[in-house]
Amino acid sequence: MGSERDVLRAVDARLARRLGELRAEHGWSLGELAERSDVSRSALSRAERGETSPTAAQLNRLCNVYGRTMSQLLSEVESEPVTVVRxxxxxxxxxxxxxxxxxxxxxxxxxxxxxxxxxxxxxxxxxxxxxxxxxxxxxxxxxxxxxxxxxxxxxxxxxxxxxxxxxxxxxxxxxxxxxxxxxxxxxxxxxx
Incomplete structure (x- = not known):
């Protein structure tokens, strides 16, 4: 059970990092993203810092803004790529x-x-x-x-x-x- 929790924490950490990367790629401030997504600035900030995981509704709004399906976004963070290809x-x-x-x-x-x-x-x-x-x-x-x-x-x-x-x-x-x-x-x- 502990290892499953660790895996979920790791996915949440990668999701937080990816959400921050997406916002930076678009050159938006937290305020601009909040206006575009109808997700509060504080919720966005906490999600990007990994303090909380966004709700499904919030994630759906963010996916809409970034032009991705939820499946696409989650596939980007589900597992770390293999770092060494033998x-x-x-x-x-x-x-x-x-x-x-x-x-x-x-x-x-x-x-x-x-x-x-x-x-x-x-x-x-x-x-x-x-x-x-x-x-x-x-x-x-x-x-x-x-x-x-x-x-x-x-x-x-x-x-x-x-x-x-x-x-x-x-x-x-x-x-x-x-x-x-x-x-x-x-x-x-x-x-x-």
Whole structure:
């Protein structure tokens, strides 16, 4: 019974932290949020400090203001993401036809906006994407070994080991390994 209480306390603490983060992301004062949500300023303050847990009605009003369902908000705080993703737990996907290997080093996780991927292309590999999975997706491409030619918005970037390209993706992209050897790169992806 004590451990269940501890779990509930931990969820309440994460909910308090997330409510504060959401308000800060919108740049609202407690007073502004109180006006928008019809939840008193003092109740908001206590909830963000973790002194009390908001009622279901208060949480519903806050979800409405933040454009989330209650399920979405609670899924963001139900459990802490795994802090260490062991190498043997990282999923690897291979497209043998194109010579592409993708390792999900830090996979997507509720409550986190970024992920980290290791990509490998064999010499001569050429992969084109007609659109990003999410418009405005932030990408950081850091070449670890070899040479990568990356094209976005009709501009080709020639990247060597150690180079890092940072951009938001709005349209087609292309990853090409000109050789002579393979290329290995880290790709950090952050949702807008």
């Amino acid at each position: 190498a043997n737990e990282q999923s690897v996907w291979e497209d043998g036809a194109s010579g592409f290997v993708r390792r999900s080093v830090s996979p997507p996780c509720p409550g986190l906006r970024g992920e980290l991927v290791e990509g490998r292309l064999v010499a001569g590999a050429d992969i084109a994407y007609d659109r990003p999975p999410v418009p405005g997706l932030e990408q950081h491409i850091w070449v670890l070994d070899g040479t990568l030619h990356f094209t976005a918005q009709d501009v080709e970037h020639h990247l060597a080991a150690g180079d890092c390209l940072r951009l938001r993706v709005w349209g087609p992209t292309r990853f090409r390994c000109p050789g002579p050897g393979d290329v290995r790169y880290a790709l950090a992806v952050v949702l807008p």
